[in-house]
Amino acid sequence: MKVFVTGATGFVGSFIVAELISGGHEVAGLSRSEGGAEALIRAGAKVVRGDVNDLDGLREAAGAADAVIHTAFDHSAADQKLHSENDRKVIAALGAALAGTDRPLIVTSGTGLVRSAAGGPVGETDPHATSAVVPRAASEEAAEALIAAGANVIVMRLPQAHDTRRQGRIRWHIQVAKEQGRVAYVGEGRNRVPAVHVTDAARLYRLALERGEAGARYHAVAEEGVALREIAEAIGAGLDLPVESITAEQAPEYFGWLAELAQLDLPASGASTRQRLDWVPGGPDLLTDLRAAEFDVA
Numbered sequence: 448m449k450v451f452v453t454g455a456t457g458f459v460g461s462f463i464v465a466e467l468i469s470g471g472h473e474v475a476g477l478s479r480s481e482g483g484a485e486a487l488i489r490a491g492a493k494v495v496r497g498d499v500n501d502l503d504g505l506r507e508a509a510g511a512a513d514a515v516i517h518t519a520f521d522h523s524a525a526d527q528k529l530h531s532e533n534d535r536k537v538i539a540a541l542g543a544a545l546a547g548t549d550r551p552l553i554v555t556s557g558t559g560l561v562r563s564a565a566g567g568p569v570g571e572t573d574p575h576a577t578s579a580v581v582p583r584a585a586s587e588e589a590a591e592a593l594i595a596a597g598a599n600v601i602v603m604r605l606p607q608a609h610d611t612r613r614q615g616r617i618r619w620h621i622q623v624a625k626e627q628g629r630v631a632y633v634g635e636g637r638n639r640v641p642a643v644h645v646t647d648a649a650r651l652y653r654l655a656l657e658r659g660e661a662g663a664r665y666h667a668v669a670e671e672g673v674a675l676r677e678i679a680e681a682i683g684a685g686l687d688l689p690v691e692s693i694t695a696e697q698a699p700e701y702f703g704w705l706a707e708l709a710q711l712d713l714p715a716s717g718a719s720t721r722q723r724l725d726w727v728p729g730g731p732d733l734l735t736d737l738r739a740a741e742f743d744v745a
Contacts, residue, residue: 449473450656451512453499453537454519454555455492456483458613459605462649463516464492470653475508477519500533502540509544509552514656516553517541520586531582538589542598551599553655554590557583558604558641558666558715568641568671568714571604571664599661606641606668606715608648609733611740616640617733619705621682621742630683630690631701636676638712643669644730654724668717669728675709681737 450467454460455476464487467474474492477499478484484494497504499519509515517538521530538554545552560581561569578585593600607615614621617640624630648667655665676692683690698706720726731739 448513448656449475449511450514450516451475451477451495451508452492452516452518453477453505453541454517456480456486457518459555459608459645459648460518461486461490462645463518463652464490466646466649466653467656468492470657472653472656475512477505477508499537502536505537505540506544509541512550514551514553515541515545516652516656518555520555528582531578531585535578535585535589538586538593542589542593542596542600545598546596549599549661551601551656551659551661552593553601553603553652553659554586556587556590556602556604558606558668559711559713560584560587561604561715568716569666570716571666571719594662601655601659601661602664603652603655604664604666604715605648606643606666606670607733608643608645608667609736610645610731611736613645614733614737614740615642616708617678617682617737620678620709621686623702623705624682624686624688627701628688630679630686630688631693631697632675632679632690633693633695633698633710636674636679636692638675638710639672639714640675640678641668641671641713641715642673642733643667643717643728644732644736647726647728647730651720651724651726654726658724660723663723665720665724666715666717667720668715669730670732671716672712672714673733677734678737681734682742685737685740685742
């Protein structure tokens, strides 16, 4: 297939591009920079020059493709509501370009948006929070609007994607630890985050593209939950910093804007996804990658 990928030069997106090309697909990746364009060319992809907020350009590129994978998102901490509402517009534009066809659009979301009805790890059929509660849920709401209109849309929910260079939201924990001169977790540190090696996530996107069902939600979860205390200990070893427990009352002073997130227990399951798409994760786990990471201790 001819696949248009947004976020093609990003962490997860760049691995998706490589996975698709190795699987025999033709890829056109969006890039707003010369460096990004050169990286795509080296990977064997075609380049679509432009910005993710150029909706006319997105519609044109999507209209020329057999399928679209949307991974681009501004993950900076500032103004997540604005970034999320912008993503809603992007997804609507991509969907409009594919309207009236069976060409698939894969929309990226996150397991952290999902709420378990049973109280255990969240599953693929569990609903997400509304965007009024969690702004990032605007992406899934946009996908649902397209699904309701009959479009072939698939939602891919990501946990913490990682390798030895990047670890999703854990990079913020590392940054805070450097600033504070110590590594902290709240209480007993038993609250968890799910995780997946980036190569396993990329392979799942390809499987969803090739075998996925319209309207499906898939969880790219290899590990249901890694305890924050274990993560803190791995960071402490990498940075050669002391590790300690702090109280919930102390969390805002240490974590800043990350305080609430650092206390949530967010386990997620990918069991149904593995069965439906015959996906078998094989990459290193999160703690292995953290222990092998080259921390900048300067």
